[in-house]
């Protein structure tokens with residue numbers, strides 16, 4: 607992967623950036639997403655935000671080497687602190703971090719969000735608490751997908767602030783749109799996870815000694831939800 611050739615994961619993220627957006631990519635690391643989109647003429651302005659020095663310098667280098675210093679601002683900042691009102695940001699991407707980290711970044715500086723920005727989120731796990739934050743803050747999920755690359759499952763969640771929205775516990779757990787669509791990648795992900803979550807339950811006596819009872823109950827409930835959800839489907843791809 608580089609700024610000319612994005613990973614499939616970042617290509618899928620790029621597909622949800624509206625044409626002509628003013629995009630802030632928070633946790634930009636190497637800056638490949640912004641440089642690729644700017645080079646393609648897909649975005650009008652961009653801010654790369656990085657909290658760590660090494661990736662910040664990497665993003666600066668990618669932007670400089672592609673002659674884009676006038677069009678992409680690279681800022682060393684924690685989360686949304688990278689964004690200034692005069693940037694007039696219309697879309698924010700937060701990719702390749704845990705869902706809880708993305709949630710905390712959004713929550714810490716909520717006041718910096720105008721509510722007009724499209725959020726394009728690619729959490730690595732922790733999707734449930736992230737969806738909970740979106741619901742609690744009036745963001746409707748417009749698009750969701752699961753993709754598998756290099757033996758990892760990735761989720762992409764696109765949301766916009768629309769006002770009050772209610773999702774059920776299961777919708778927050780699986781994703782409201784994915785639960786309806788039941789794509790082969792989604793079903794395969796949950797078949798795989800079911801097998802993983804069932805493993806400690808099948809050794810309950812041994813597990814009881816090491817895992818708190820409450821945690822086991824939570825796990826049993828998740829196993830029940832996943833089994834019920836998969837049983838509703840007609841498609842049964844191999845995991």
Ligand code: SAM
Pocket residue numbers: 616632633634635636655656657658661683684685686700701702703707711
């Ligand atoms: N977004 C890129 C991608 O998806 O390929 C890079 C993902 S990389 C695994 C996560 C990056 O997020 C790291 O470079 C890390 O320094 C940065 N990061 C983590 N917490 C951050 C925060 N609070 N503010 C800005 N950047 C952060």
